Each structure stands twice: as structure tokens, then as C-alpha cells.
Amino acid sequence: MAAKKAPTKTQLRKVRAELLEERDQLLVQVKGLDVEADVKYWRDGGFDDDPADSGSASFERETAQSLSKHARGILTQIDDAVRRIDNGTYGVCERCGNRIDSDRLEALPYARLCLDCKRHDETGR
Secondary structure: OOOOOOOOHHHHHHHHHHHHHHHHHHHHHHHHHHHHHHHHHHHHHHOOOOHHHHHHHHHHHHHHHHHHHHHHHHHHHHHHHHHHHHHOOOOEOOOOOOEOOHHHHHHOOOOOOOHHHHHHHHHOO
16 A cells, blocks of 8 residues: 655645635525524514414524534534644544545545544444
8 A cells, every 4th residue: 555645735725725715605604594594583473373384484494503503513624624734734634643545635625534543433443
């Protein structure tokens, strides 16, 4: 198996720019979801005591809140990845210290763990 190489400065600049672009898109998405959840919250009181209407609005509001929470989690991961790029630790597994495979980083640019450590996390083995 070939040794895993550290990303070049050019690659890191490209990844950083892509992460910041994704971050900007997520911020817009979060703002829209938060507004949507607020509108649905305040709109709930305007129904004619129909449980179906109230239930639908509640479901829609909870869905918007859930999507917003998920997007905020990704924002945190993106911010952490940008910090790792800036401090020179990007692409290094936080658990074992080995290089994270470039295919993994391409698929998930804010990955903190190599595939072996991530599998261990998920399976407990």
C-alpha cells in the first residue's frame, strides 16, 4: 500500500475555498429554515381548532428545526476543518495521527477521523 501524502498548499487552498463556499450556502439555508420555523410557529395559532391543520403545521415546523440543527452541525464541522487547514493539521486523523485517505477527504472534506477510526467509532470494535 502506498504511503498517504499530505495535501499540497494548492490543494489546501482549493479545499478551504470550497469549504467556505459551502459554509456560506449553509448559513443562507439555516437562516431560511429558522425563518420558516418561526413563521410556522406563529401561524399555528390561526387554525380553526382542526387537529389535522395544527398537526401538519407542527410537523412542518419540527422538520424545519431539525434541518436547521443538522446544517448548524455541518457548519461547526466546516469551521473545525478550516481551522485544521490554517494550523497545518488538516488531513490528519484526530485519533490515531495517521493521514486520512484523500478519497475520504474528497468525499467528506471536514472528516476528522481516518476510515479505520471512524469504523471503530461506529461499531465499537
